[in-house]
Amino acid sequence: MGSALQKALALILSADAELLNILSVTARMSLQSSLIALLLGVPLGIWLGACRFPGRGALVVVNRTLMGMPPVVCGLLFYMLFSGVGPFRHMKLLFTVQIMVMAQVVLITPIVVGNMETYVAGIAPAVRETAKGLGLGGIKTFALLCNECVYPIISAYLLAFARSIAEVGAVSMVGGAISWKTNVMTTAIMQYTNRGNFSLGIALGMILLAVSLFVNIVISLVQRRLSR
Amino acid sequence: MNIQPFSKTYDGVRVLSFPGLDLEPGKIYAVIGANGSGKSTFAKILAGVLPADRKGRIRDDAAVGYLPQKHYAFRMSTRRNLLLSTNEEARAAELMDALQIRHLEKKRADRLSGGETARMALARLMMKRYDTVILDEPTAAMDMETTAAAEKLILDYTRQTGCTLILVTHSLQQARRIADEVLFFHKGVLKETGTKEQVLFHPSQPETRQFLDFYGR
Numbered sequence: 001m002g003s004a005l006q007k008a009l010a011l012i013l014s015a016d017a018e019l020l021n022i023l024s025v026t027a028r029m030s031l032q033s034s035l036i037a038l039l040l041g042v043p044l045g046i047w048l049g050a051c052r053f054p055g056r057g058a059l060v061v062v063n064r065t066l067m068g069m070p071p072v073v074c075g076l077l078f079y080m081l082f083s084g085v086g087p088f089r090h091m092k093l094l095f096t097v098q099i100m101v102m103a104q105v106v107l108i109t110p111i112v113v114g115n116m117e118t119y120v121a122g123i124a125p126a127v128r129e130t131a132k133g134l135g136l137g138g139i140k141t142f143a144l145l146c147n148e149c150v151y152p153i154i155s156a157y158l159l160a161f162a163r164s165i166a167e168v169g170a171v172s173m174v175g176g177a178i179s180w181k182t183n184v185m186t187t188a189i190m191q192y193t194n195r196g197n198f199s200l201g202i203a204l205g206m207i208l209l210a211v212s213l214f215v216n217i218v219i220s221l222v223q224r225r226l227s228r
Numbered sequence: 229m230n231i232q233p234f235s236k237t238y239d240g241v242r243v244l245s246f247p248g249l250d251l252e253p254g255k256i257y258a259v260i261g262a263n264g265s266g267k268s269t270f271a272k273i274l275a276g277v278l279p280a281d282r283k284g285r286i287r288d289d290a291a292v293g294y295l296p297q298k299h300y301a302f303r304m305s306t307r308r309n310l311l312l313s314t315n316e317e318a319r320a321a322e323l324m325d326a327l328q329i330r331h332l333e334k335k336r337a338d339r340l341s342g343g344e345t346a347r348m349a350l351a352r353l354m355m356k357r358y359d360t361v362i363l364d365e366p367t368a369a370m371d372m373e374t375t376a377a378a379e380k381l382i383l384d385y386t387r388q389t390g391c392t393l394i395l396v397t398h399s400l401q402q403a404r405r406i407a408d409e410v411l412f413f414h415k416g417v418l419k420e421t422g423t424k425e426q427v428l429f430h431p432s433q434p435e436t437r438q439f440l441d442f443y444g445r
Contacts, residue, residue, distance in 0.1 A: 127302075
């Protein structure tokens with residue numbers, strides 16, 4: 001255990017080429033998927049939280065169900081759609097970073113939507129009432145509502161990023177954990193542990209934990225600001 | 229200015245029934261009644277933030293300003309909160325001085341205390357001229373000194389703009405101090421209306437007398 005830890009630190013400090021490639025693929029996938037999820041999820045969450053329309057309750061329930069979707073189910077779905085027997089096989093996306101990003105977008109967008117919906121539903125009536133009382137128009141009211149959501153948006157993004165970087169089920173199924181191509185930190189930890197290469201697994205685990213710690217510190221600071 | 233008759237029903241239970249009323253410009257109408265008597269529902273329907281069962285707004289083309297009971301401070305400076313509806317810096321400064329919040333102009337409004345938020349919200353509403361202004365318990369979170377300043381501002385604003393002001397209040401003293409007319413609600417029904425001398429000192433309805441006896445004439 002001690003020697004594996006020493007080797008892990010040496011790998012990090014020596015900027016091992018394979019380790020750097022895994023980090024680069026992970027960063028590319030997590031940043032892309034969390035950004036796309038943010039762009040899709042924030043407007044959808046604000047809309048669900050602020051507007052009242054028939055079927056809204058059903059949409060909220062569907063979104064909450066999707067928030068708890070098991071990653072392997074998502075992976076299975078994408079595998080079936082893009083594999084040799086699937087309707088999208090001609091796109092040849094299976095075992096690429098693009099399909100990993102797509103699967104993650106499906107997994108983490110509901111998290112962004114859910115977080116935004118909960119927050120906006122809490123403040124929207126007061127914002128609307130106050131804005132109407134001041135005689136402000138619809139566009140200005142919407143702009144004010146968005147301004148109130150700055151910290152929740154940051155918080156939702158960090159949650160999405162944390163979920164994305166730590167996810168293993170879907171990315172291993174659709175990405176295939178191919179070395180130097182689609183291997184990300186979580187899949188690499190599994191792979192190297194299975195091979196008995198603990199030092200690289202530990203090195204990746206340490207980096208993953210450090211990223212998680214950093215993200216959680218930022219989330220705590222954001223939540224502290226939110227709690228007023 | 230005329231309010232048409234309206235009612236409000238929640239889950240089949242009628243919570244408010246209003247027979248309609250003519251309002252005179254430049255007058256202050258105090259809306260009084262016990263908790264749950266329908267005062268805030270009445271204010272919300274007039275302001276257009278809550279739909280009535282049938283038509284209940286003042287007039288579709290009338291500019292109506294409304295201060296809700298729960299004051300919301302937007303996540304920006306006190307000064308910027310005041311400048312939301314108009315960019316008149318001088319008016320903002322004047323109002324902040326009148327309500328003693330000038331020293332808070334750069335402070336984030338969502339970090340103000342309850343009393344400070346109430347003063348900011350009142351000042352923010354009074355930045356603009358309206359045909360009708362509806363204030364729902366504007367001084368509930370204020371101390372005596374700031375309540376006096378707020379009441380003076382309300383009186384000055386009504387006099388200067390000639391608007392009709394509807395003041396929902398739980399304070400009979402406040403109604404006596406600044407109202408011209410009083411509307412008394414009991415269990416969702418407008419029981420009595422008239423000048424403050426009539427309603428507060430010579431009530432005609434037993435419910436009004438009971439309310440005044442309980443809360444102190």
